[in-house]
Amino acid sequence: MKKILTKKNLYLAGWIIASILFIYIILPVSVPLTVALISAIILEPAVGFLQNRFSLKRKSSVLIVFISFVVIFGAAGSFLTTRLIAESINIINNAPRYINDITTVWFDIQDRFINAAKELPDEVVLEISRRTDEFLATASNDLLAYLNINNIKVLLTNIPSYLISFLVYLIALFLFLLDLPRLRKSVYRHLHERTAEKVNFISSRLSYVLFGFIKAQFLVSLIIFAVSFMSLSFIVPKTAFFISVVIWAIDFIPVIGSIIILGPWALFHLLAGNLALGIKLAILAAVLLIIRRTVKPKLMGTQIGLSALSTLVTMYLGIKVLGLWGFLIGPMILIIFNTAKEAGLIKANFKI
Incomplete structure (x- = not known):
C-alpha cells in the first residue's frame, strides 16, 4: 500500500482530478478564452516570422x-452578412410561392396515391x-414550436451576450499573443x-498538427463552397450564394453534410415534375458527397500526418x-498518442 501511495502517484492522481474538473466545469464556461488561446497558438508563427524577417519587437x-x-475577419464577416441578408430577404419575399408549390406537390402526390391505391x-x-397525417401534423407542430416568438425572443436577447463573448475573445487573443x-x-x-x-516537442508537434487540421478543414470547406456556388449559379442564380453558405456551414457537421439540404430539395423537384432541376440538384449532391467521403479524409490525413485510412x-x-465532437476528438487522440510515442513517453516496441 505504501509503494502505491508514493508522492509521484499522488501528484499524478491530483493532476488527473484537476484535468477532469477543468474539462467538465471550467472549460464549458470559458469557451471564448479557450478559442482565443488556440487562435493565439495558430497565429504565433506569423508573429515569429515578422520578428525574424523584419527585426521587429514582439509588441x-x-x-x-x-x-x-x-481587418480580414471583419471584411469577410461584413461581406458575408450583407450578401446573406440580401438573399435571405429574397427567399422570405418568395416564401408564399414556395409554400404554394409545396402544397401543390403534396396534393399531386395524394392524388397519385389515391389512384394507385384503388386496388x-x-x-x-x-x-x-x-x-x-400524423407525420405531417407532428412536423408542423415541431416547426411551429421551434419558430415561436419565445425562441426568437431568446435568440435576440442573447445577442448582447454573444457580442460580449466576441469582445472578450478579441481582447484575450491580443493578450495571449503578447504573453505566450x-x-x-x-x-x-x-x-x-x-x-x-x-x-516542447509535443507542444510543437500538436501546434503543427492543429494548424494542419484547421488548414485541411478550411481547404475542404473551400472546395465544397466553390463547387456549390459555381453549380448553383447556373441552377438557381438568385439564391446561389445564400444556399452555398448554408451548405458550407452544414458541411462542418459530421455525418450529416450537404445531403440534408440538396437531397430533399432534389426529391421535391423530381416529385413536382421539374426533372431537369431535380436531376441537376441530385448530381450536385452526389458530387459533394464524393468530395466529402474521398477528398476530405485524404487531405486531412496529409495535413495532420495520418494516413487516409487512419x-x-x-x-x-x-x-x-x-x-459529433468525436469527429474532431478521434483523430486528435491518435495524434497525441503518436506524438507521445515519438517523444518517448509511451513505449510500444513489443513482440508477441
Missing part, C-alpha cells in the same frame, strides 16, 4: 498580426393516410530539463463513441 509584430486578423384494401389505405513566451517559460520552470524537451477510422469511431 509591434503582435499588433500587426492582430490588426490584420481583425389495395381500404384498411391499408386508411392506415397509410393516418400515418402520413512568458506563459511557456512559466510552465517550463516547473519541469525537469528532459521533461521540458519532451513537452483518419477515416478515427473519425468514424470518434463519432460512434463520443457523438
Whole structure:
C-alpha cells in the first residue's frame, strides 16, 4: 500500500482530478478564452516570422498580426452578412410561392396515391393516410414550436451576450499573443530539463498538427463552397450564394453534410415534375458527397500526418463513441498518442 501511495502517484492522481474538473466545469464556461488561446497558438508563427524577417519587437509584430486578423475577419464577416441578408430577404419575399408549390406537390402526390391505391384494401389505405397525417401534423407542430416568438425572443436577447463573448475573445487573443513566451517559460520552470524537451516537442508537434487540421478543414470547406456556388449559379442564380453558405456551414457537421439540404430539395423537384432541376440538384449532391467521403479524409490525413485510412477510422469511431465532437476528438487522440510515442513517453516496441 505504501509503494502505491508514493508522492509521484499522488501528484499524478491530483493532476488527473484537476484535468477532469477543468474539462467538465471550467472549460464549458470559458469557451471564448479557450478559442482565443488556440487562435493565439495558430497565429504565433506569423508573429515569429515578422520578428525574424523584419527585426521587429514582439509588441509591434503582435499588433500587426492582430490588426490584420481583425481587418480580414471583419471584411469577410461584413461581406458575408450583407450578401446573406440580401438573399435571405429574397427567399422570405418568395416564401408564399414556395409554400404554394409545396402544397401543390403534396396534393399531386395524394392524388397519385389515391389512384394507385384503388386496388389495395381500404384498411391499408386508411392506415397509410393516418400515418402520413400524423407525420405531417407532428412536423408542423415541431416547426411551429421551434419558430415561436419565445425562441426568437431568446435568440435576440442573447445577442448582447454573444457580442460580449466576441469582445472578450478579441481582447484575450491580443493578450495571449503578447504573453505566450512568458506563459511557456512559466510552465517550463516547473519541469525537469528532459521533461521540458519532451513537452516542447509535443507542444510543437500538436501546434503543427492543429494548424494542419484547421488548414485541411478550411481547404475542404473551400472546395465544397466553390463547387456549390459555381453549380448553383447556373441552377438557381438568385439564391446561389445564400444556399452555398448554408451548405458550407452544414458541411462542418459530421455525418450529416450537404445531403440534408440538396437531397430533399432534389426529391421535391423530381416529385413536382421539374426533372431537369431535380436531376441537376441530385448530381450536385452526389458530387459533394464524393468530395466529402474521398477528398476530405485524404487531405486531412496529409495535413495532420495520418494516413487516409487512419483518419477515416478515427473519425468514424470518434463519432460512434463520443457523438459529433468525436469527429474532431478521434483523430486528435491518435495524434497525441503518436506524438507521445515519438517523444518517448509511451513505449510500444513489443513482440508477441
